[in-house]
């Protein structure tokens with residue numbers, strides 16, 4: 713299975729000629745320029761790009777948290793014009809409520825839908841079990857490690873049973889081993905559920921490990937420098953993808969498209 717699904721006729725998420733500008737103290741500040749991108753249903757799409765290139769801004773547009781200045785972002789064939797309740801959004805920030813236990817945090821999306829506590833309980837437990845947090849239901853966020861907090865946020869995201877998941881550098885600050893474990897769990901969840909995932913990361917290895925396709929953005933204002941279809945067969949073993957014969961070519965092409973090469977040159 714490769715990224716060929718993305719060439720299907722009906723993308724789930726589509727950016728067409730998207731421009732986005734912010735006005736800072738009266739000055740126009742272009743963040744995204746003439747960006748076209750289509751995400752197929754069930755695709756795992758990773759987005760990499762330099763810091764400040766507009767990656768979070770793109771996810772915000774899909775979530776309906778900030779419309780494009782010109783151009784269109786559509787979801788399921790319809791323009792995103794208000795908060796998009798079809799998608800779950802795991803933002804860069806720690807958004808657990810400190811005064812609530814793990815179970816009560818994970819249950820928030822169901823509570824917001826008005827679901828009764830007794831109905832919520834087994835669903836919350838299943839989400840907690842699925843993400844490896846069994847035994848910590850009654851803990852408060854301050855009693856959890858960074859990785860456990862990420863798991864709790866992921867459980868809260870999955871309990872919504874969304875069609876699509878937007879993930880903004882979710883494993884960024886975690887140590888390398890924990891990152892691999894969570895990547896493996898996410899890939900297993902995705903393989904079972906076939907959600908559409910837009911996953912932002914600054915880690916090229918992570919992007920190649922997870923993605924059907926990797927989109928490389930330019931420095932601000934963001935445009936698409938490269939769309940790399942990852943040819944590494946699935947199922948993938950997160951510990952082994954970097955030794956796959958295809959890996960090096962993908963890495964070189966993505967690295968070159970990041971336009972960071974000059975930074976890595978050791979001066980003579």
Ligand SMILES: Nc1ncnc2c1ncn2[C@@H]1O[C@H](COP(=O)(O)OP(=O)(O)O)[C@@H](O)[C@H]1O
Pocket residue numbers: 734735736743761762763764765766767768769770932
């Ligand atoms: N609401 C906003 N108002 C003004 N500038 C913003 C706003 N949101 C983002 N920006 C700016 O747009 C640029 C891209 O931001 P962002 O999408 O967060 O980048 P990335 O996620 O790629 O690091 C940054 O320079 C940021 O400061």
Ligand SMILES: [Mg+2]
Pocket residue numbers: 767768769804880
């Ligand atoms: Mg960001």
